[in-house]
């Protein structure tokens with residue numbers, strides 16, 4: 001099965017082509033806020049070099065979130081249209097699971113996170129089992145204190161041998177991390193980046209979804225909605241309540 | 247068999263709070279038009295919240311692509327090009343239509359055409375009647391108030407624009423003061439028809455010899471009048487307030503536009519944009535043009551009310567003209583939230 005995977009979740013753009021378990025090619029570039037300009041040409045280049053057409057791809061995979069909201073939407077919109085038009089499969093993969101997948105040792109609690117500013121993180125924790133990162137602290141939007149409480153609880157209950165922080169922003173929290181009950185280390189630069197090749201690998205074992213229903217996993221309501229909810233007490237309701245064809 | 251092949255364009259528009267797709271034949275005929283509006287959502291906040299708008303766009307984009315093809319009884323094989331608004335507008339919102347259109351272009355191999363949203367608004371006229379060039383357009387919406395000279399179907403120049411607020415923006419702001427929910431234009435227009443111009447609000451820059459507008463002074467005068475009345479517990483007639491505001495807006499727009507028509511002598515006069523749906527403005531412009539000397543009277547095209555608001559059919563219409571000129575975009579096409587039509591040389595002085 002040929003899988004084309006992309007990540008536009010962070011300021012790194014990553015595109016990869018996998019054939020089943022095997023990575024054929026992965027291209028990464030750091031392009032601050034220019035994913036819209038670079039994504040399609042990179043896909044085109046990878047396909048051309050491998051003498052493939054988009055219709056030769058069996059499954060599309062994308063980092064579904066968390067991450068930059070605008071970035072996520074560029075990637076998700078792109079694969080959703082590919083899959084919808086070409087009648088192919090599409091799979092969304094957690095950005096944090098993809099980060100955690102860069103570490104393969106067992107018995108290590110891997111905390112994957114993306115800096116969400118003001119001591120907040122989009123984060124989740126994973127444990128490797130048979131080469132698959134299994135989610136043990138759910139992906140969410142956490143203040144560092146809340147995240148560390150959850151990590152300490154996990155350490156107490158499950159006694160993993162090692163603790164690893166991977167992704168972005170944790171190096172700014174050393175004072176806080178030093179209070180943890182287990183010595184920790186940080187991921188390498190390579191591990192801290194999101195790799196589309198790993199997204200492709202994880203996508204192999206996931207159920208495809210209806211492209212029309214594929215949406216970013218923002219993990220956070222917009223501030224406007226939160227304020228409105230607080231002010232009015234009205235429930236958020238499904239988004240479909242607010243969009244109508246006229 | 248017809249020697250000239252029909253050209254069908256599938257177009258996307260997602261620059262603000264409407265997600266729209268359309269199939270347009272030969273730039274003139276709407277074969278399908280799907281508009282998913284988010285107004286209900288943004289009414290919760292009293293105006294468009296960009297992040298919320300972007301989230302809604304992505305929810306419907308692939309679905310309404312299929313709907314546009316189905317309603318036109320078409321498959322991708324019947325389509326000749328894919329068009330999309332790339333600016334101006336909300337960047338996050340634009341990026342949904344843009345990412346979708348580019349992905350569709352890659353998946354189908356069809357050429358891509360990036361369209362200026364304002365050119366689209368003006369080209370809604372082409373879906374109503376044939377435009378004879380040169381033409382002059384009064385383009386009025388929430389973000390823009392411009393007089394545009396159309397030299398031919400793809401070369402447009404701004405000859406006058408607003409120095410501050412757009413007319414539609416002023417409507418929304420005074421609407422808030424009157425307690426009218428966003429978007430306020432339609433209600434103010436209705437109230438204006440039930441009231442009289444009793445407040446004599448200022449008509450800014452009306453006698454200046456350029457074609458520029460300014461609506462912030464009018465907006466402030468309106469708000470001050472309401473605040474003052476509030477302080478002395480005086481109840482003002484909302485219909486008269488609406489009528490007085492609208493009269494000031496329409497006076498300035500009509501006065502400057504008629505002067506531009508006299509100078510540029512266009513063969514067609516067009517109105518475009520959301521405020522072009524304002525009945526007070528439509529009636530006034532038609533009446534003023536009917537009063538011109540016969541040799542100065544252009545053909546008038548006022549698009550149907552549905553085509554004044556944001557929609558993908560107008561993008562398909564404009565894209566057809568670009569298609570004929572071979573003006574295609576490549577996969578690096580990016581959103582340009584502050585895209586502007588070029589200014590006429592005399593504007594740059």
Ligand SMILES: [Zn+2]
Nearest residue numbers: 367387555556
């Ligand atoms: Zn518009």
